[in-house]
Amino acid sequence: MAQATGPSRSQPATLSDVARLAGVSVATASKALNGRSQVRAETRQRVIEAAERLRFRPNQVARGLLAGRTGTVGLLTSDLEGRFSIPILMGAEDAFGAGEVAVFLCDARGDAIREQHHVRALLGRRVDGLIVVGSRTDPRPSLGRELPVPVVYAYAPSEDPEDLSIVPDSVGAGRIAVDHLLACGRTRIAHITGDPGYLAARERAEGARAALADAGLALVGEPRFGAWSEGWGRAATAMLLDQHPDVDAVLCGSDQIARGVMDVLRERGHRVPEEVAVMGFDNWRVLTSASRPPLTSVDMNLEQVGRAAAHALFTAIGGARRSGAESLPCRVVIRGSTAPLS
Amino acid sequence: MAQATGPSRSQPATLSDVARLAGVSVATASKALNGRSQVRAETRQRVIEAAERLRFRPNQVARGLLAGRTGTVGLLTSDLEGRFSIPILMGAEDAFGAGEVAVFLCDARGDAIREQHHVRALLGRRVDGLIVVGSRTDPRPSLGRELPVPVVYAYAPSEDPEDLSIVPDSVGAGRIAVDHLLACGRTRIAHITGDPGYLAARERAEGARAALADAGLALVGEPRFGAWSEGWGRAATAMLLDQHPDVDAVLCGSDQIARGVMDVLRERGHRVPEEVAVMGFDNWRVLTSASRPPLTSVDMNLEQVGRAAAHALFTAIGGARRSGAESLPCRVVIRGSTAPLS
DNA sequence: AAATGAACCGAAAAGGCTTTCAGAGACGCT
DNA sequence: AGCGTCTCTGAAAGCCTTTTCGGTTCATTT
Numbered sequence: 001m002a003q004a005t006g007p008s009r010s011q012p013a014t015l016s017d018v019a020r021l022a023g024v025s026v027a028t029a030s031k032a033l034n035g036r037s038q039v040r041a042e043t044r045q046r047v048i049e050a051a052e053r054l055r056f057r058p059n060q061v062a063r064g065l066l067a068g069r070t071g072t073v074g075l076l077t078s079d080l081e082g083r084f085s086i087p088i089l090m091g092a093e094d095a096f097g098a099g100e101v102a103v104f105l106c107d108a109r110g111d112a113i114r115e116q117h118h119v120r121a122l123l124g125r126r127v128d129g130l131i132v133v134g135s136r137t138d139p140r141p142s143l144g145r146e147l148p149v150p151v152v153y154a155y156a157p158s159e160d161p162e163d164l165s166i167v168p169d170s171v172g173a174g175r176i177a178v179d180h181l182l183a184c185g186r187t188r189i190a191h192i193t194g195d196p197g198y199l200a201a202r203e204r205a206e207g208a209r210a211a212l213a214d215a216g217l218a219l220v221g222e223p224r225f226g227a228w229s230e231g232w233g234r235a236a237t238a239m240l241l242d243q244h245p246d247v248d249a250v251l252c253g254s255d256q257i258a259r260g261v262m263d264v265l266r267e268r269g270h271r272v273p274e275e276v277a278v279m280g281f282d283n284w285r286v287l288t289s290a291s292r293p294p295l296t297s298v299d300m301n302l303e304q305v306g307r308a309a310a311h312a313l314f315t316a317i318g319g320a321r322r323s324g325a326e327s328l329p330c331r332v333v334i335r336g337s338t339a340p341l342s
Numbered sequence: 343m344a345q346a347t348g349p350s351r352s353q354p355a356t357l358s359d360v361a362r363l364a365g366v367s368v369a370t371a372s373k374a375l376n377g378r379s380q381v382r383a384e385t386r387q388r389v390i391e392a393a394e395r396l397r398f399r400p401n402q403v404a405r406g407l408l409a410g411r412t413g414t415v416g417l418l419t420s421d422l423e424g425r426f427s428i429p430i431l432m433g434a435e436d437a438f439g440a441g442e443v444a445v446f447l448c449d450a451r452g453d454a455i456r457e458q459h460h461v462r463a464l465l466g467r468r469v470d471g472l473i474v475v476g477s478r479t480d481p482r483p484s485l486g487r488e489l490p491v492p493v494v495y496a497y498a499p500s501e502d503p504e505d506l507s508i509v510p511d512s513v514g515a516g517r518i519a520v521d522h523l524l525a526c527g528r529t530r531i532a533h534i535t536g537d538p539g540y541l542a543a544r545e546r547a548e549g550a551r552a553a554l555a556d557a558g559l560a561l562v563g564e565p566r567f568g569a570w571s572e573g574w575g576r577a578a579t580a581m582l583l584d585q586h587p588d589v590d591a592v593l594c595g596s597d598q599i600a601r602g603v604m605d606v607l608r609e610r611g612h613r614v615p616e617e618v619a620v621m622g623f624d625n626w627r628v629l630t631s632a633s634r635p636p637l638t639s640v641d642m643n644l645e646q647v648g649r650a651a652a653h654a655l656f657t658a659i660g661g662a663r664r665s666g667a668e669s670l671p672c673r674v675v676i677r678g679s680t681a682p683l684s
Numbered sequence: 685a686a687a688t689g690a691a692c693c694g695a696a697a698a699g700g701c702t703t704t705c706a707g708a709g710a711c712g713c714t
Numbered sequence: 715a716g717c718g719t720c721t722c723t724g725a726a727a728g729c730c731t732t733t734t735c736g737g738t739t740c741a742t743t744t
Contacts, residue, residue: 011410011490012465012468012490014729014730014731015730015731015732016730016731024693024694025693025694025695026694026730026731026732027693027694027695027696027732027733027734028692028693028694030731030732030733031693031732031733034732036732036733038691038692038693039691039692039693040691040692040693043692043693057462057465057466058466058730058731059407059466059468059729059730059731060466060467060468060731061403061406061407061412061467061468061729061730061731062407062699062729062730062731062732063730063731063732064403064699064731065401065403065404065407065698065699065700065701065729065730065731066698066699066730066731066732066733067699067731067732068353068699070403072446072467075447080428080431080432080435081428081432086422086423086428089422089447090422090423090449093422093447093448093449094449097448097449097460100463102446102448102463102464102467103446103447103448104414104444104445104446104447105417105431105435105445105446105447106435106439106444106445107432107435107436107439118439120399121442121444122444123354123399124399124400124401124402125402125403125414125444126354126401126402126403148353148354229632230632231632256628256632259632260632286598286628286629287628290571290572290573290598290601290602356699356700356701357700357701357702358700358701366723366724367723367724367725368700368701368702368724369702369703369704369723369724369725369726370722370723370724372701372702372703373702373703373723376702378702378703380721380722380723381721381722381723382721382722382723385722385723400700400701401699401700401701403699403700403701404699404700404701404702404729405700405701405702406701406729407699407700407701407729407730407731408700408701408702408703408728408729409701409702409729410729
């Protein structure tokens with residue numbers, strides 16, 4: 001806790017410091033460091049050495065002021081808590097960081113006022129674009145068409161079809177899940193899922209039903225909507241087993257639900273996956289790998305959603321505007337809870 | 343997917359636009375908008391109206407260039423995946439966002455090279471300071487003393503005692519956990535924890551042992567180090583029950599371990615909390631609320647760590663430098679898995 | 685020897701804002 | 715009338731970099 005005066009904290013070197021040390025003008029120093037051709041090799045070398053000696057790093061702020069482009073983007077999340085935002089954010093950060101773009105992170109905490117505040121602040125900082133990350137796949141209000149920079153919506157699409165949104169293909173996710181269970185030879189498939197207020201729940205159920213219909217089959221009973229919790233998974237499974245003791249697969253709306261389902265199956269003596277196969281959605285490691293057996297799950301490829309959003313924004317900044325909701329495929333990650341019927 | 347030309351994308355208004363519309367000079371316009379006193383009320387009003395009409399937002403880039411302070415900080419995480427970084431990041435973002443500071447997010451992916459790259463990029467953008475967030479509490483290499491801006495380390499302290507680090511009090515966490523169990527009347531307490539390579543595991547064990555010693559007691563057996571997984575929790579519990587069937591509390595190194603512990607306890611017919619109390623660390627909602635019964639856990643107050651780091655950085659930017667590792671207290675969140683012995 | 689061209693360098697402007705300082709006008713006082 | 719004192723306004727400098735364009739030097743050509 002010493003109240004030290006600390007190291008120098010000297011101002012970083014500027015281009016004119018470098019120029020002075022190298023004995024040239026700032027213009028020449030700039031050209032030398034930026035690889036412009038109108039400077040003698042020997043002079044360039046002198047400048048480069050001077051720059052190294054002074055640990056010169058060009059001031060991106062000044063550069064941004066001049067160029068009109070700052071090389072920054074705003075990443076607007078509605079809730080960092082939600083585990084869906086994080087992988088998207090990682091993907092976007094990754095895609096930008098590889099280039100020379102820096103990311104401003106803003107968390108609106110699910111509050112529209114705060115979101116508006118952040119948008120204003122970001123525009124004041126002259127970001128080149130915005131990515132808006134939602135916490136669920138239901139459409140959300142647009143930030144508006146009047147913004148001076150391009151905007152890309154990720155995970156939660158904009159309500160305005162003129163905006164560009166990148167979303168996971170929830171219907172397709174339901175389809176590939178069922179396809180996998182069918183490939184395992186299962187035919188009596190039940191669906192226990194979460195809150196019907198969530199579009200993701202409804203779309204996955206719709207995809208599952210469609211895939212079964214394509215195979216001339218139907219779900220065992222109706223889809224059981226409830227909550228995104230283990231508790232609901234347990235309760236729904238108990239009811240399911242009472243009504244349909246012959247199910248050979250349960251497709252669960254989330255990994256949490258799946259854990260609850262598997263617990264009850266085990267307690268009631270149904271072996272997984274030999275007698276009943278179980279699948280989840282989200283591919284949330286901590287749940288899938290800790291369950292017994294490890295849980296097969298549909299991964300929404302969220303990191304890829306983030307990367308795609310970043311890429312779309314990048315090209316939009318370059319001038320190529322797109323619009324509408326573009327959906328990205330999900331993938332099945334197979335683990336021990338599903339296996340072919342023997 | 344229409345290839346539209348899109349809305350105007352017109353350049354944002356500048357101060358001179360405002361000044362022209364209001365019929366004053368840019369200098370006067372600036373003073374009017376910034377509340378400087380040397381401008382007549384009526385003139386100020388004219389300028390403000392003009393600014394509103396043009397939707398003028400002052401360019402923070404230009405302002406930053408002039409002031410030498412950009413009002414930005416860099417948030418450097420080593421892995422966004424890790425769930426410990428996120429709450430810290432939320433706390434920091436929150437503390438800054440309330441003021442007028444914007445946060446650059448950079449994820450080094452645990453790679454020192456990439457970290458160095460990000461530091462350089464951030465310094466090039468002239469951030470006013472840096473927060474370095476680690477993924478575990480073990481000390482990490484310092485970024486160095488030669489940086490032109492203040493740095494605060496959060497969660498993972500710097501190896502250099504001259505740096506300022508904000509960390510959770512792991513020893514204290516172990517103590518308060520045991521204190522809670524003692525308050526519940528438990529005296530035969532076992533400790534099943536994670537990877538001994540983690541300082542957090544060792545410090546929590548040490549705190550637990552110290553608190554027991556203060557009460558004239560000792561752990562049942564040695565602390566059982568292993569892995570941060572449910573699987574280890576299950577395995578260790580099986581061994582524990584064989585050797586010490588009379589334990590009345592298990593303090594677990596993490597919530598994941600605790601879930602494994604509780605599963606085996608239930609399977610073996612030990613009632614929780616009546617016969618055996620169980621506690622975890624981390625207070626990870628998805629685990630604590632889904633377990634049966636809900637899990638009592640020690641919360642590391644990570645969001646507060648983030649906020650404290652932000653605050654420390656803010657004052658350091660203001661000139662007040664501190665150093666050393668400052669630790670913040672943790673807190674016990676009581677749920678159904680612990681209760682007084684009847 | 686003079687003219688041409690190439691190669692290299694530097695002055696200056698631009699980008700948007702804040703701040704300083706000098707000037708302009710209004711007012712009261714001697 | 716002349717002077718000092720206020721209050722307000724605007725010109726200009728400065729922040730740091732890039733880029734344009736005019737100028738200098740030197741070698742080459744006629």
